[in-house]
Amino acid sequence: MGIVALLVGMMAYMSLHWASMPPSRIETIDPATLHIAGEFVEANLGSGVEPNGSVTVRVVGNRYSFTPQCLLVPTDTPVTFRATSADVVHGFNIAKTNVNVMLVPGYIATFKTKFKEPADLEMPCHEFCGVGHATMWAHVKVVDKAEFEKQAGGKRRVSCVK
Amino acid sequence: MLSNGSRRLILAHFWLAFAAFLLALVLGEWQMYIRSPLHDWISNPELYYRAVTAHGSAMAYVFPLLVAMGFGYAIAELALKQPLIGLRWAWASFGLVVLGTVTAMAPVSMGLASVLYTFYPPMIGNAFFYIGIVLVVVGSWIWVALMGINLNAWKKAHSGEPVPLPMFANVAGAYLWAWTSVGAAMEILFQILPVALGFKSTIDAGLARVFFSWTLHAIVYFWLMPTYIAFYVLVPRAIGGRLYSDAMARISFVLFLVFSMPIGMHHLFQDPQVGSGMKFMHAVFTAMVSVPTLLTIFTICASVEIAGRLRGGKGALGWIAALPWKNPMMLAVAFSFVMLGFGGAGGLINMSYQLDFVIHNTQWVTGHFHLIFGGAIVIMYFAIAYDLWPHLTGRALESVRLMRAQLWLWFIGMLVVTFPWHFVGILGMPRRMAYFDYSHPALAPQAIYVTVTFVGGLLLVASAVLFILVLVRGHLANRITLPEFRFSTPVHATTRVPVALNSFALWIALMIGLTVVNYGFPIAQLMALPQTSVPAVPSVVK
Known part of the structure; x- marks a missing residue:
């Protein structure tokens, strides 16, 4: 009985497995020089449109906020998050979506997803990062693809920070 | 029969365990109150995390360790029917656990190490917090050694005989713990302490998380050990049944030894x-x-x-009605299974990593491990204490109604706390x-659920107070002549077991081998x- 239940469970699991993967490649980065040079300098953070039409969102977590604090993403477009931490371990999930990432200083986390419909979503830090952990909430604004193109048009990086 | 020396030793372990448990429980309930809509925002959140650190360290390390150790000493003497070897060492080990607890909790209570029981480097707290935890673990290693020594002495005197199941399972749990604790020990000794003591100023946070994960899941199976031992060797006897299969029990325990770490x-x-x-490998092994x-x-x-059929139950389900539902052990095992069922289903969801995306590091996880540990596991700790108490105090434990009320309160409280989470x-x-x-x-719509969990927490606190009350009344009751302590008897008497199910060499080799395979590569890579x-x-x- 138990073994049958287990096998069924495993089959369901295997079939799901090929559909999507957790964060995969191991990439490292020095948190002490994040802000000076490379991919995570401030001017390069936020959403950028890639040549193939997909969107890459770069985020840095530090005690006790994310940069940028408001992420702008389009619907129906492949979105890749690339994120890291400038100090301690952080993480974030975006409520009502599958997006869930750990930020470990020294490493770059990636997560691929797609947003279905326009929404205003909350993005809390979900890993204990110090006494101010409970204040560390960012926001995600999912806008219609056309609206996103209008706002991003001509700009290298875009966010909804006002 | 337990000797007087062992009784004192075991009572010391249990009382310290339950004192730590009660204190940590009250802290947990306080945290639920603070973050609920019933209370304003806490002006100094550091106090909150101080309480979380104390709650986690006491509940995850001190409480289950002391229960397992005390229960282990009892099993060694009761199952092997020989005086406990190494009573002095056992007290030394207890002393180290006490010293370690005090050493760790002093900086925590002063707010110098609010890093939670899972440490989170590169955040670094006061060195004494980590030193205290090392002392607790070293103390527990003495217990592991004593369990092995007692078993081997028995084997020498009873060459060729099957090791009594309770002791076999108990030693499996001890060896499991020894290897489980190595991951966190390496993290503390080689990574955290050099920084906390000021010899180094940098740390590999990713590698530290890998080391800690080695301990973090297997420790749950260590918490589980006393509960599973009670399922097999106490429950059937207490409710008037027989153990269905002695060999199945042994297989389960050695499988835990092999599959808990990788x-x-x-x-x-x-x-x-x-x-x-590697994530896929670990997901498969989790299955x-x-x-x-x-x-x-x-x-x-x-x-x-x-048991139900022996008591006259008939038909496909009639045996369920015939069970001794007024017996606290019966109630405890039923509640434990319900919570294990829900908790286990939740665990399979966590294991399937696409599903895990939705709930990783959310309150779901808090709900999951409170249901498994606080629910399915701890409710059997209560039952173990009730079962052993007369043999420890020499006095009757008569408050059966109170025991039932206590178990009901714990069960309902735990569901009310964890389902909304x-x-x-x-x-x-x-x-x-x-x-x-x-x-x-x-x-705003989630506020009500947080309030509900606070109410569930009140039920848990009430239950814990009742539990302590039952045990205290046990110390004040009339002396009785104790019947001999019995463990469950299997349906078929255990006359012979295969060597593989009577010794640990093969399983320890597999345990270490699989851990080296599944952890060696990522550790070496990092x-x-x-x-x-x-x-x-x-x-x-500062």
């Missing part, structure tokens, strides 16, 4: 420092570790059915928050990577 990276599914191949639990559920249900977790509510902005439209150490961050800024 699975811990399922805590790191969303982490960037482990590749997806494997459900086998001993499924075997156990089958065997114990069969054993309970035997699971639910808000799916909605995305994060863990480890000292306060929430309930005025925010996205969070150690070989340049530029992974990052500056340490003190938990307190």
